[in-house]
Amino acid sequence: MFFRGLIATAADIETIRRIRNAGRMNMTGDVSEISPERQQRWWASVSELPPKDFVAVVYWSGDDAGSMCVGYGILSRRGDGRLYVSLAVDPTMRRTGAGRFIYEDLAMRANEPIYAEILKTNEPSIRAAIGAGFTQSGDSETTVFYRRQHKVRKERRG
């Protein structure tokens, strides 16, 4: 089985909405359903941002028999100037390594350190982030902050 990330386009926003709604209770205190209209407004507000400030990727998993969309990952710059990760995996595809793959893939796409703010109760996300090389950088009452250093890929000689 492989995982592959492709930059999201407008054609993916309904898929992202479905997976986002299915994972919302672990991501935010606001668990209200995101409507198609709200998702469209969100996409309109982010899709023109420069890639250094916003990247959305949809992830596919498959084998020789075919492939399916398993989740999404987003990098977005917050008011503190840092790039933060947001991700969710389709409930039917969790615990197959997709979450960890998404954290790793997003780190490789960034040219700077990236951060994750994770609810202290969200063990799957904490484990996936740690597995992808994130280390704790702080906490608040309800969340833990993780940071992944930017690793420069070394040119190989010869």
Ligand SMILES: CC(C)(COP(=O)(O)OP(=O)(O)OC[C@H]1O[C@@H](n2cnc3c(N)ncnc32)[C@H](O)[C@@H]1OP(=O)(O)O)[C@@H](O)C(=O)NCCC(=O)NCCS
């Ligand atoms: C968090 C999330 C993306 C993880 O995705 P995933 O594909 O299940 O993660 P992985 O399969 O890569 O598993 C990562 C680690 O978490 C562990 N894990 C996964 N689900 C778990 C669960 N329900 N309970 C305990 N551990 C769990 C795995 O065993 C693995 O641990 P290991 O690396 O020590 O072996 C997924 O659970 C999800 O979409 N949750 C809802 C949305 C969300 O919480 N997003 C993150 C917001 S910060």
